[in-house]
Amino acid sequence: xxxxxxxxxxxxxxxxxxxxxxxxxxxxxxxxxxxxxxxxxxxxxxxxxxxxxxxxxxxxxxxxxxxxxxxxxxxxxxxxxxxxxxxxxxxxxxxxxxxxxxxxxxxxxxxxxxxxxxxxxxxxxxxxxxxxxxxxxxxxxxxxxxxxxxxxxxxxxxxxxxxxxxxxxxxxxxxxxxxxxxxxxxxxxxxxxxxxxxxxxxxxxxxxxxxxxxxxxxxxxxxxxxxxxxxxxxxxxxxxxxxxxxxxxxxxxxxxxxxxxxxxxxxxxxxxxxxx
Amino acid sequence: xxxxxxxxxxxxxxxxxxxxxxxxxxxxxxxxxxxxxxxxxxxxxxxxxxxxxxxxxxxxxxxxxxxxxxxxxxxxxxxxxxxxxxxxxxxxxxxxxxxxxxxxxxxxxxxxxxxxxxxxxxxxxxxxxxxxxxxxxxxxxxxxxxxxxxxxxxxxxxxxxxxxxxxxxxxxxxxxxxxxxxxxxxxxxxxxxxxxxxxxxxxxxxxxxxxxxxxxxxxxxxxxxxxxxxxxxxxxxxxxxxxxxxxxxxxxxxxxxxxxxxxxxxxxxxxxxxxxxxxxxxxxxxxxxxxxxxxxxxxxxxxxxxxxxxxxxxxxxxxxxxxxxxxxxxxx
Numbered sequence: 001x002x003x004x005x006x007x008x009x010x011x012x013x014x015x016x017x018x019x020x021x022x023x024x025x026x027x028x029x030x031x032x033x034x035x036x037x038x039x040x041x042x043x044x045x046x047x048x049x050x051x052x053x054x055x056x057x058x059x060x061x062x063x064x065x066x067x068x069x070x071x072x073x074x075x076x077x078x079x080x081x082x083x084x085x086x087x088x089x090x091x092x093x094x095x096x097x098x099x100x101x102x103x104x105x106x107x108x109x110x111x112x113x114x115x116x117x118x119x120x121x122x123x124x125x126x127x128x129x130x131x132x133x134x135x136x137x138x139x140x141x142x143x144x145x146x147x148x149x150x151x152x153x154x155x156x157x158x159x160x161x162x163x164x165x166x167x168x169x170x171x172x173x174x175x176x177x178x179x180x181x182x183x184x185x186x187x188x189x190x191x192x193x194x195x196x197x198x199x200x201x202x203x204x205x206x207x208x209x210x211x212x213x214x215x216x217x218x219x220x221x222x223x224x225x226x227x228x229x230x231x232x233x234x235x236x237x238x239x240x241x242x243x244x245x246x247x248x249x250x251x252x253x254x255x256x257x258x259x260x261x262x263x264x265x266x267x268x269x270x271x272x273x274x275x276x
Numbered sequence: 277x278x279x280x281x282x283x284x285x286x287x288x289x290x291x292x293x294x295x296x297x298x299x300x301x302x303x304x305x306x307x308x309x310x311x312x313x314x315x316x317x318x319x320x321x322x323x324x325x326x327x328x329x330x331x332x333x334x335x336x337x338x339x340x341x342x343x344x345x346x347x348x349x350x351x352x353x354x355x356x357x358x359x360x361x362x363x364x365x366x367x368x369x370x371x372x373x374x375x376x377x378x379x380x381x382x383x384x385x386x387x388x389x390x391x392x393x394x395x396x397x398x399x400x401x402x403x404x405x406x407x408x409x410x411x412x413x414x415x416x417x418x419x420x421x422x423x424x425x426x427x428x429x430x431x432x433x434x435x436x437x438x439x440x441x442x443x444x445x446x447x448x449x450x451x452x453x454x455x456x457x458x459x460x461x462x463x464x465x466x467x468x469x470x471x472x473x474x475x476x477x478x479x480x481x482x483x484x485x486x487x488x489x490x491x492x493x494x495x496x497x498x499x500x501x502x503x504x505x506x507x508x509x510x511x512x513x514x515x516x517x518x519x520x521x522x523x524x525x526x527x528x529x530x531x532x533x534x535x536x537x538x539x540x541x542x543x544x545x546x547x548x549x550x551x552x553x554x555x556x557x558x559x560x561x562x563x564x565x566x567x568x569x570x571x572x573x574x575x576x577x578x579x580x581x582x583x584x585x586x587x588x589x590x591x592x593x594x595x596x597x598x599x600x601x602x603x604x605x606x607x608x
Binding site for chain 2: 011012017019020021022023027030031034035037038041042045046109110111113114115116117118119120124
């Protein structure tokens with residue numbers, strides 16, 4: 001510790017500074033982006049965190065296609081347009097669970113005490129985390145599409161349909177991540193977030209039209225599957241990639257996402273503010 | 277008189293209850309601007325809870341506190357612009373490097389990209405961390421973490437710095453460096469409020485000390501005032517020939533004017549030192565009487581004794597008592 005630099009500097013006295021007791025919108029956005037940058041830096045430092053959005057979509061796509069392809073669609077090529085949107089939805093919803101788990105882990109660390117003692121927007125650590133995770137969703141989406149393409153999937157919806165489908169899925173995952181962020185904020189530990197989240201995750205993804213045609217399911221189950229917003233999301237993605245068509249399912253998926261955000265964003269922010 | 281420029285911290289009747297435990301039970305503190313203020317007490321006394329309330333991390337259940345005249349509850353966001361907090365456990369991101377941490381904190385505090393980098397480099401240099409700047413923090417030693425943590429608290433050059441047990445777990449050399457750093461902070465115009473378990477540390481650093489126990493301030497004053505209230509140091513003698521113990525005791529009574537205590541261990545005698553000059557006389561008397569010493573040491577009042585004197589009960593944890601009762605031994 002060299003003595004030179006510190007002694008040349010003097011501190012402005014506390015009583016003479018002009019200060020404000022609020023955080024304006026511009027600072028809130030800036031703080032959130034800095035927090036998102038922090039999230040991305042952490043990913044860069046621990047790339048193994050990306051396994052669920054890199055290796056998992058590849059393995060799942062290969063596995064599900066070769067296991068179910070013959071049984072459900074008669075051949076692999078025929079199954080790809082069905083399974084790729086299904087795998088995509090499943091992967092990306094799983095990835096949104098990680099948002100909650102990591103938020104909990106993060107909040108348990110000492111660095112959050114520092115954030116709390118700093119004059120920054122209270123919401124920034126939360127908003128930053130959710131923002132950074134959209135990058136993870138983007139990676140997962142890209143990898144799933146590329147894997148499908150390499151396996152012979154040729155979407156008739158063209159590049160435009162595929163890009164639009166990708167954006168739709170990323171938005172829905174971001175919306176769903178508010179549920180898991182809420183669990184992350186209120187849960188006692190990261191493992192309990194994971195436990196509870198998977199209880200929500202499995203019915204949502206498997207009780208949908210992701211892997212098998214709905215008409216093969218018992219009738220009572222079909223009711224749930226058809227109401228499941230994830231089914232609408234998957235149908236919307238199939239329509240977009242398959243023909244580039246924007247159907248009612250797309251609007252239903254967007255509506256479902258909006259409802260989730262409308263409920264869980266305020267809940268999460270309130271719970272977080274109470275803790276922060 | 278209490279103007280906002282004179283007092284960095286003013287707290288009245290702070291209370292924080294966790295369940296049925298009154299962690300902080302009516303604490304009053306006044307910290308003068310430009311001084312080092314020590315909050316001394318054992319684990320669980322309420323030191324960290326008190327600091328957390330002053331640093332806007334916890335909301336007090338009762339009482340008021342201001343930082344440079346700004347209310348910690350109503351004007352929390354202003355208070356946060358005036359303080360730097362170094363908590364007991366490193367408040368930095370373990371998965372990022374030292375410089376990445378500092379740059380992010382700088383950006384959050386409103387510095388531009390280049391400015392945040394420059395500030396980070398400057399602080400790393402100042403705290404001898406330049407070489408470790410890009411190493412992951414998980415590989416840092418305890419002392420390096422503490423330094424980085426303190427560096428992170430200084431980015432905004434806050435006029436008030438909270439240090440929660442800044443030297444706990446540091447080796448003696450790093451501890452001395454931390455003392456220098458803290459003194460330099462005050463020399464540049466900052467005010468420091470630190471907590472410690474060690475009387476010696478508060479003694480060396482703090483202009484004023486508050487002794488806190490079970491959530492209450494049990495004594496407050498300068499280190500000299502406190503020590504006077506606790507009592508004097510003890511002279512410990514070990515005689516080569518245990519048979520001389522009675523003679524030694526008589527010599528102590530006549531020269532020092534106090535009653536010596538004879539320990540269970542053969543040849544060990546202890547006496548309160550009220551006047552240091554008399555100790556010289558005692559040693560001469562002992563030599564003239566042919567009483568030879570195997571060991572001589574001076575034991576300062578320990579935190580345990582401070583507590584015993586001030587509260588009527590000792591420090592519960594034995595570990596702390598051990599730490600605090602390190603006596604300075606002079607082998608003869």
